[in-house]
Every structure is written in C-alpha cells, then in structure tokens.
Ligand code: AMP
C-alpha cells in the first residue's frame with residue numbers, strides 16, 4: 001500500500017468551473033491519480049476507467065469489495081458508445097431524454113473497459129452526469145472516468161466536499177469542491193442487457209418515467225423489501241449507506257409511541273404531516289417531499305452522526321412510487337425496530 005498523501009482541495013464554481021482547476025484535476029487523473037468531484041447526485045471518486053491500476057486505487061481507498069462494479073462516467077453519447085459493445089436504439093432514446101442526468105444504463109461492455117471496473121461482469125454501467133464540473137473534467141481528460149460514490153465502503157454517500165474529506169483524507173489526491181450536490185441521491189440504474197430491462201437501483205428518475213420512455217413497457221422492479229432481498233445487482237447490499245449511529249425504522253407513529261426506550265433519540269419523518277413532537281425526542285427532522293428528502297437525507301444523517309444522539313429513529317415514508325428511491329436508501333441505512341430489544 002502506498003504512503004498516505006495529503007489530500008488537496010481546489011474550490012471550483014459549479015456553474016462556471018475555472019478551467020485552471022479542471023486542468024489540474026485532469027492532469028492528476030491522467031497520471032493515474034484519484035480525484036473526487038461532484039455530480040448532481042453525490043460526490044464521485046474518479047479514476048481513468050481505461051487505466052486498471054488507477055481503478056484498483058479506487059477500491060483500495062474506499063475499502064470496496066472487488067465484486068462491486070463501478071459506474072463509468074462519460075461526457076456524451078459518443079464516449080458512452082466507446083465503452084460498450086452494443087448500443088441499442090432504446091439506449092439512444094433514453095440518452096436523448098435523460099442525459100445528461102441521473103440515469104445509469106447497464107450494457108454489454110467493450111474491450112476498452114478493464115475487468116476491474118466491472119468486477120469481471122460482461123456488462124458496464126454508463127452515465128453522463130448533468131453537473132458541468134463533471135462533464136468538463138471528463139472532456140478535459142479525454143477519457144471515461146470510473147467513479148463510485150466518494151465515501152469509505154458501507155458509509156454514507158457524500159453530498160458535500162466536507163463529507164469526502166472526513167472519510168478519505170490522505171487516501172486520495174484531490175477534491176474539487178463545487179459545493180453541495182443538487183439531487184442528493186445516487187443515480188437510477190437500469191439494466192438494458194436483459195429483455196425486458198430491469199431496474200437495478202431506484203433513483204431520481206422513477207420507474208414511471210422510465211416505462212413511459214420504454215413505450216409503456218415497465219421495467220422489472222427490484223423487490224421493495226431490501227432487508228430480506230438478495231442483492232438485485234452486485235453492490236446493492238442490504239445494509240449499505242448506513243450512518244454510524246444506531247438507526248432503526250418504524251412504519252407508523254403508533255409504533256414509535258409504543259417504544260419508551262427511544263428517549264433522547266433523533267427522529268426523522270417524511271411527508272407533509274409529521275407526527276406531534278414528543279418530549280422524549282432530542283431532535284425532530286421533517287423532510288416534506290420526495291425531492292427534498294433526496295436532497296437532504298445524506299446531509300441530515302451526516303449531521304446526526306456528528307451530533308451523536310443515542311440513536312436515530314426513522315418513521316418510514318409511505319410505500320408509494322414517488323418515495324421508492326428514498327425508501328430504498330432508508331431500508332439499507334436502518335434496521336427494523338423489532339430487531340432492537342425493548343429496554344428503558
Ligand atoms: P456506486 O457508484 O457506489 O453508487 O455504486 C454503483 C452501483 O451500480 C453498483 O454497486 C451496482 O449496484 C451498480 N452497477 C454498476 N455497474 C453494474 C453492472 N455492470 N451490472 C449491474 N450493476 C451495476
């Protein structure tokens with residue numbers, strides 16, 4: 001393992017990225033280094049996707065299991081096509097509608113993409129991010145960038161440069177700090193290598209919009225209960241994206257009130273009608289819409305980890321399509337309250 005190196009931080013405007021900062025980040029990447037940069041979803045930890053040694057450094061820095069494939073980021077459809085061996089008409093349609101944006105398409109990979117990126121799979125996930133910083137960086141490198149979320153494996157995804165630094169300081173070369181991300185939740189992952197397509201990870205582009213784009217043919221959805229589900233996609237582990245603070249979920253206000261042992265815990269609720277504040281609660285957070293919940297969820301969990309309440313209780317949002325992506329992350333970040341012994 002290489003010596004720990006100090007991680008440099010360069011500030012860059014999200015909308016008008018300073019070319020000098022992009023040049024420097026591209027120089028680091030093209031010499032085999034690791035650079036964290038924002039996309040509209042979360043911060044990614046990038047390496048040149050066609051450089052297997054650089055990509056191996058991503059796995060080492062994150063402590064990521066080698067069976068978990070990385071998403072390859074591109075700046076346009078042409079670069080995506082160079083990463084895959086088949087580019088079906090439906091990929092063109094989806095790219096026209098949703099790129100640049102938070103949709104990852106899984107397709108048969110080309111020889112340009114090394115084994116280490118795909119965890120040996122015959123397919124590769126490709127995505128063109130919306131944030132200009134990310135696309136300018138890829139264009140300047142003139143290579144696709146493999147970039148998983150810029151956090152240690154199994155920790156919370158980062159939506160701010162500060163989150164990246166707290167997790168990966170000394171393990172990566174550079175962070176491009178362009179401020180908080182706008183969407184806040186990882187991309188939707190759609191497998192187009194199967195017929196019909198399969199939704200591998202729910203995300204900001206929901207299944208309803210995808211089925212419209214697929215001409216009314218709904219993609220096969222993952223099971224909603226990820227606590228018992230086998231991973232629908234490598235890397236979609238049941239416990240993932242988790243805070244360090246013990247975090248449990250309940251399905252209703254009644255279930256919460258029935259647990260006097262949660263005194264002093266922080267409570268996170270969803271939807272426009274939060275339950276009455278309770279004298280036992282140290283902190284109440286209410287995220288009223290699916291968009292706001294996506295935008296704020298990881299930041300709220302990072303803040304609570306910092307404040308260290310004895311625990312976090314999440315009152316789950318309703319099992320409805322608009323909450324699917326947020327529910328998916330909550331099911332991975334928390335355990336059912338029934339798993340916690342009753343004590344007071
Ligand atoms: P991350 O970038 O950390 O959000 O994780 C990327 C996720 O995308 C992986 O954990 C997989 O679930 C999914 N993924 C990436 N590439 C593939 C692929 N070739 N086949 C199936 N799923 C993939």
Ligand code: MG
Pocket residue numbers: 148149157
């Ligand atoms: Mg991740």
